[in-house]
Amino acid sequence: MTEASAKIVATEMRSDAREGMTYLESVPMRLVTLWLPLGLIMLILLFPFYWMVLTSVKPNAQLIDMNTYNPFWVVNPTLDHIKRLLFETAYPLWLWNTMYVAFAATMLSIFASVLAAYAIVRLRFRGAQMIGASIFMAYLIPPSILFIPLASVIHFYGLFDSPLALILVYPTILIPFSTWLLMGYFKTIPFELEECALIDGASRWQILTKIVLPLAIPGLISAFIFSFTLCWNEFIYALTLISSVQNRTVPVAIVSELVDGDVYRWGSLMAGAMLGSLPLVILYAFFVEHYVSAMTGAVKE
């Protein structure tokens, strides 16, 4: 009984802390200071997506005639734009390229980051701190200053215009970030667990695969989701290092292949933008918490 009452007190205290000082605010006050600005900001943040989806199902006639039809709505929505995109352009191929490059690059960089993060946090070799700091510095080197020399390096390695070039180059963006994130996760795993395993005669590899990784799964998912999104979003390397149409990724292909002088291009452009973002939004919807913790974790460390 005492336990139960203690629990009730605890929940009451928690709800009290959660509500904070909201009881000091009146309803109209809250409406003006909270809901109005929040609603306005959300409206602006979401409008481009609404517009994107709306345009992609609007018949051409309604797209350019804004007087007969209300442009904010659609009558007789059509799938023509999406159909044209999927069957008359190489869009499915571009989508496949993006997915395959993003997946391969993410897997490679997670493999490299797990090893590096474990070594920096737990092996504590000579110079570990310095290497950790320099990996963080690598995160601050933007692709915009690297793409020209990288193009000649890729030429030199003979990888130009091959998806392999992107798969090997993207990890340079992802490794610094995921290593930093995983270092944070590995630090939270009690060292005693590893000591026990070491005394029982486990090798470092066994410790890593059997003890550390299973405990760091949330961190791995965060790193995976975030890296995958970054790859999907990457533009400048994909633009510079890939030259043939069938090897392009979605972001580059939309800008350089779908944009022609046609007035009627908007429907399929918006359909392309929508289909290109949809996989990421779905992935994000399932792993919001991991995504947020990846983003804030990397900044907080």
Add this chain to the structure above:
Amino acid sequence: MSTVEEAERNASRMKELSAWGRLKVNRNWLAIWFMLPAAAFLLLFLAWPLLLGVWLSFTDARLARPGKFIGFENYEWLWDDSVFWLSVFNTLLYTIVASIIKFVIGLYLALLLNRHMPFKAMIRSIVLIPFIVPTVLSAIAFWWIYDSQFSIISWSLKQMGLINQNIDFLGDGNMARASLIFANIWRGVPFVAITLLAGLQTVSPSLYEAATLDGASAWQRFRFVTYPLLTPIIAVVMTFSVLFTFTDFQLIWAMTRGGPANATHLMATLSYSRGILSGQLGEGSAIATAMIPFLLAAIMFSWFGLQRRKWQQGENND
């Protein structure tokens, strides 16, 4: 005799074993192998291109043709190039204006989201969507919103009777700059807001209650409780924000490609159009290399500027 030999042999084998065994558990030796994959990627595709880029900026290299050393000629050429200086001006304008507004709106949004409300988690995840969607794809959506003939903004303003003619969002120099800055802010605010929100959530509510009991106004609570506690995370978030804004490429490339009349060329886009499109690798690299001092200055400014405040307040570097 045989036993002595055997014992010696055994001893030497044991020594060998233990030397190998010791190597196997030697941390430095192990660390080399653990670090190898990450180091290989970063050295081959990051450090090497970075150095090569600086070297290329001193040569007259063209696409698929190695150049020869020409000293500072590329830089001298750029020094007298008004388009280059225009791109520097644009980059600084873009970075400073967009970063300040992103910070203000982002902080405001974070404070709003930190308040108690229903559907908090859902609202927070919706806010982040602009950051998830690939920049180029949302840039394309903005391009359509900014269209000179069918812009929905022009249409709405016309319906409200505020303007008579369509606004040429991307056709006029200053208008194009403003439109791009707006799109950049639109994309950057969620990142700033959500990361600052994570910082805000670590501030204990009891501090606000204590401040309220002491008679602090809302502004004073923000100024003397929230802001000091948030300073370290603001420093990091703004460093990243400034860095990514300064080196932005995709938003501009998708919408204006530097036009009209170079009015929206940032250093990154100019470097691309000179280096890759015109094939002047040397000149493109010189523009890219010229970004490095600016980047370092921006990092130093936002990092040390805010770190010093923290140090003055007598907090520990945790």
